Amino acid sequence: MTYACQVDDVPPGEGRAITLGDRRIAIFRTAAAWYALDAVCPHLGGPLADGIVCDRAVICPLHERRFDLATGAPLTTGDGVPAHAVEVHGDHVYVALAEPERRVA
Numbered sequence: 826m827t828y829a830c831q832v833d834d835v836p837p838g839e840g841r842a843i844t845l846g847d848r849r850i851a852i853f854r855t856a857a858a859w860y861a862l863d864a865v866c867p868h869l870g871g872p873l874a875d876g877i878v879c880d881r882a883v884i885c886p887l888h889e890r891r892f893d894l895a896t897g898a899p900l901t902t903g904d905g906v907p908a909h910a911v912e913v914h915g916d917h918v919y920v921a922l923a924e925p926e927r928r929v930a
C-alpha cells in the first residue's frame with residue numbers, strides 16, 4: 826500500500842485524480858466505501874475523477890460510459906479500467922496499484 830492522500834482531500838460522493846509513481850489514479854469516496862480506478866477513460870481519455878458517482882459506479886463525463894467502482898468493469902459498453910485496492914487508516918488513504926492493462930495491438 827502506498828500513501829495516496831488525506832481523507833479530506835476527497836469530498837463525499839466525489840472523485841479526485843492523483844499521481845502515484847507514473848500512474849494517474851482516480852480515487853472515489855462514496856457513503857459506503859472508497860475506490861480507486863485508473864484515471865483515464867479507455868474510450869477517448871475522459872477524466873474519470875470528474876465523473877458522476879452513482880451508487881457503486883462512475884459515469885465518464887465525456888460520453889457517459891459507466892464503470893463499476895469496485896472492479897473497473899464496464900457497465901455499458903467497451904473496455905474496463907484497472908481497479909486498485911484502497912484502505913483508509915485514520916486520516917490517510919492508501920492505494921495498492923494493480924498491474925497496468927496490457928493490450929495486444
Ligand code: FES
Pocket residue numbers: 866867868869870871885886887888889890
Ligand atoms: S471518453 Fe469516457 S466515455 Fe468517451
